[in-house]
Amino acid sequence: MKTITHFQKMKKNHEKIAMLTAYDYPSAKGAEEAGIDLILVGDSVGMVVHGYESTVDVTLDEMILHTKAVKRGAQNTFIVTDMPFLTYHGTVSDTIQTARKLIQSGGAHALKLEGSGDVFHMIKRLTGAGVAVMSHLGLTPQSVGAMGGYKVQGKNLESAEKLIQDAIAAEESGAFALVLECVPEPIGTLITEKLTIPVIGIGAGRYTDGQVLVYHDVLKYGTDRLTSFAKSYADLSKTSRDGILDYIREVKESVFPTSEHVFHLDDQVLHALKGGDSK
Numbered sequence: 001m002k003t004i005t006h007f008q009k010m011k012k013n014h015e016k017i018a019m020l021t022a023y024d025y026p027s028a029k030g031a032e033e034a035g036i037d038l039i040l041v042g043d044s045v046g047m048v049v050h051g052y053e054s055t056v057d058v059t060l061d062e063m064i065l066h067t068k069a070v071k072r073g074a075q076n077t078f079i080v081t082d083m084p085f086l087t088y089h090g091t092v093s094d095t096i097q098t099a100r101k102l103i104q105s106g107g108a109h110a111l112k113l114e115g116s117g118d119v120f121h122m123i124k125r126l127t128g129a130g131v132a133v134m135s136h137l138g139l140t141p142q143s144v145g146a147m148g149g150y151k152v153q154g155k156n157l158e159s160a161e162k163l164i165q166d167a168i169a170a171e172e173s174g175a176f177a178l179v180l181e182c183v184p185e186p187i188g189t190l191i192t193e194k195l196t197i198p199v200i201g202i203g204a205g206r207y208t209d210g211q212v213l214v215y216h217d218v219l220k221y222g223t224d225r226l227t228s229f230a231k232s233y234a235d236l237s238k239t240s241r242d243g244i245l246d247y248i249r250e251v252k253e254s255v256f257p258t259s260e261h262v263f264h265l266d267d268q269v270l271h272a273l274k275g276g277d278s279k
């Protein structure tokens with residue numbers, strides 16, 4: 001299994017890191033079989049799997065449940081789990097207790113925390129306690145309420161400078177990697193050059209140390225409107241719709257099941273059942 005030191009080495013060797021989200025047993029199994037470098041059990045699960053409006057409705061129990069399923073599907077892949085909204089902003093001991101559940105019950109190898117300021121203090125405490133932590137800066141979807149929508153971050157001098165300072169502070173607080181979301185490409189490049197930890201971009205341009213995308217975007221499964229930075233490599237929505245259409249049609253037309261799909265009964269038993277002479 002690739003682990004933290006491996007990801008640092010990949011950055012040093014300019015070997016791109018490919019991260020993908022997964023939320024359940026089959027998606028994790030497929031990602032591992034394809035050779036993904038690490039899996040993110042993202043709180044985007046709330047939107048793409050549960051149909052929530054945003055990620056702020058996702059609960060700790062849901063993140064534990066999905067992490068457990070992913071763990072069973074990908075036993076040899078590094079798993080990062082998102083700490084859900086407002087589960088790392090109270091006391092240090094509450095945060096550590098929540099982290100313990102995601103790691104011990106869920107089976108996560110590392111946790112991802114969105115944001116700066118007080119969050120860096122929590123990252124320091126978690127990493128100090130031996131937890132591997134990934135920082136998430138730029139567009140931080142859990143703050144959608146405070147940000148007033150999903151918008152590209154770091155577009156003016158002031159916000160770009162703050163973002164760069166935050167990225168440095170994330171590294172200094174002990175994070176082993178940074179997810180950088182929705183920033184102009186030159187900002188992604190600058191931060192990637194400034195940090196010694198790997199920077200994994202999502203809408204952060206071509207020159208970050210790696211990329212991460214949401215499973216349902218990559219495979220176009222149930223998501224009809226893509227963000228401008230995502231790319232689809234398959235069309236599972238169409239594949240599944242076509243399959244279900246065929247199934248319905250075959251049932252209606254009595255094409256399915258055929259004799260291959262049925263259990264046969266010994267002729268003698270049937271004869272006897274129908275009232276013929278037994279033995």
Ligand SMILES: Nc1nc(=O)c2c([nH]1)NC[C@@H]1CN(c3ccc(C(=O)N[C@@H](CCC(=O)O)C(=O)O)cc3)CN21
Nearest residue numbers: 044047048055141150151152182214217223227228229
């Ligand atoms: N399917 C899916 N993909 C994701 O990448 C994703 C989720 N869901 N859910 C959780 C968060 C939310 N994310 C989002 C959601 C919307 C935008 C968005 O609308 N971005 C605009 C930027 C507009 C601008 O400021 O110019 C875009 O055009 O991409 C970005 C990230 C990323 N995450």
Ligand SMILES: CC(C)C(=O)C(=O)O
Nearest residue numbers: 021042043044179202
């Ligand atoms: C989009 C990625 C980075 C994420 O945080 C998620 O999937 O929840």
Ligand SMILES: [Mg+2]
Nearest residue numbers: 042043044082
């Ligand atoms: Mg997330």
